[in-house]
Amino acid sequence: MEKICWANTDDFEQSEFVIIGIPDESQSHALRKGTEEAPFKIRQISNLRDSFERDGKISLGRPFQGSEKKVYDFGNITRSQIENIYDKISASSKIPISIGGDHSITRQIINALAKKHGKISLVYFDAHPDFVSSMTNYYGSVVNDVLSNIEIISSIQIGIRTPEQEELDNINKFNLEVITPFDIQEQGIKQVTNSILNKLGDKVYISFDMDCVDPAYAPGVSVPVPMGLSSTDTVYLLKEIAKKGIVGMDVMEVCPSFDVKDRTSHLASRIISEVIYSSGET
Numbered sequence: 001m002e003k004i005c006w007a008n009t010d011d012f013e014q015s016e017f018v019i020i021g022i023p024d025e026s027q028s029h030a031l032r033k034g035t036e037e038a039p040f041k042i043r044q045i046s047n048l049r050d051s052f053e054r055d056g057k058i059s060l061g062r063p064f065q066g067s068e069k070k071v072y073d074f075g076n077i078t079r080s081q082i083e084n085i086y087d088k089i090s091a092s093s094k095i096p097i098s099i100g101g102d103h104s105i106t107r108q109i110i111n112a113l114a115k116k117h118g119k120i121s122l123v124y125f126d127a128h129p130d131f132v133s134s135m136t137n138y139y140g141s142v143v144n145d146v147l148s149n150i151e152i153i154s155s156i157q158i159g160i161r162t163p164e165q166e167e168l169d170n171i172n173k174f175n176l177e178v179i180t181p182f183d184i185q186e187q188g189i190k191q192v193t194n195s196i197l198n199k200l201g202d203k204v205y206i207s208f209d210m211d212c213v214d215p216a217y218a219p220g221v222s223v224p225v226p227m228g229l230s231s232t233d234t235v236y237l238l239k240e241i242a243k244k245g246i247v248g249m250d251v252m253e254v255c256p257s258f259d260v261k262d263r264t265s266h267l268a269s270r271i272i273s274e275v276i277y278s279s280g281e282t
């Protein structure tokens with residue numbers, strides 16, 4: 001299996017960031033299948049589109065700002081390996097960047113990371129709140145399933161635009177802050193970013209469902225919804241959050257078989273690099 005092009009060390013111990021693929025969509029109810037192909041596809045596209053050959057040497061089209069970080073690609077793991085492997089990663093204070101798979105995987109990652117970090121400040125990018133409570137342990141109940149391991153007051157949802165009534169009721173019940181694409185249209189990305197940065201706690205985890213982005217930029221997702229975030233606004237916000245420091249991130253729900261010319265996988269590759277390069281930079 002190809003490694004993501006941003007991987008620059010073969011030594012796990014030396015690395016600051018660990019890329020992990022989790023090609024599992026067993027807890028998705030989406031009509032579109034195929035998110036399990038994303039860890040392979042995003043790595044493949046990263047090597048085709050984010051790198052350049054000059055006189056037989058490969059160089060990266062790296063982000064414009066931010067310094068190089070040590071990145072290790074762990075390869076793919078199964079759902080049942082998540083707890084053990086994330087224990088190992090957090091024991092050595094490395095930052096996991098996970099590629100799904102369906103969004104339910106985030107539940108297992110957060111529950112594992114919370115053992116080390118305590119309550120997580122969750123930044124949840126998604127078109128859908130994933131806050132169903134009448135069913136549990138699937139891709140529509142992630143926020144409900146991690147409630148005991150997140151600090152609601154410092155958590156936030158971004159990009160939400162198609163909640164079910166039950167999810168709206170839960171958002172109101174727990175007083176979870178939500179920023180919709182219209183909020184960004186009205187206030188501007190800079191003001192929205194500042195208010196998010198002021199809200200976040202010390203242990204920030206970014207869960208990134210690719211369907212938060214407008215289908216014009218990210219058509220290859222399992223449940224697309226029109227009127228999403230622009231790719232530039234999204235990455236600007238991600239970079240500003242990453243600068244503060246994160247304990248982990250995931251990129252979920254990319255669905256390569258519904259993509260248009262791999263543009264969603266290319267955006268996913270860029271997002272991963274922008275977050276890594278910006279991370280901890282002041």
Ligand SMILES: [Mn+2]
Pocket residue numbers: 103126128130139209253
């Ligand atoms: Mn989701």
